[in-house]
Amino acid sequence: MDRSKNQLRQHMQKAGHSLTKPRLAVFAALQDQEPQTMRRLIAACPSIDRASIYRTIALFEKLGIVQRLQIGWKYKLELTDSFSRHHHHLTCLKCGRVIAFDESTELIKELRWVAAHNRFKIRSHQLEIQGLCESCRKD
Ligand SMILES: [Zn+2]
Ligand SMILES: [Zn+2]
Structure with a gap:
């Protein structure tokens, strides 16, 4: 079992939940992947019934293991x-494509400056940029 799975197990145990096989499978399907729709996630876990995937995702969201990316009225996980x-x-507002990027040190500096300027202590941050991807810009 790799480190992130151990971390998952500890995280869940602390919250009073056990790491069952279906939960581990859902986690594995999300690991090192682009954000996924529920539909793709269900397809990626054929041995698990739909209801328990939904329950697992709800639990993972509650425990801060999974987050939603809202894309219009849809979301990815x-x-x-x-x-x-x-x-x-x-995030492309037309086709829903999600392109991940790492932030630059300049961007981090800028965020810290904004926080300090507002006497704000940053705990975490998320940055969502919405627009049109290269292929959707063409038409
Ligand atoms: Zn697009
Ligand atoms: Zn960041």
């Missing part, structure tokens, strides 16, 4: 920063 490398997204 991904692991939170605690379980994946910190990154941000460019």
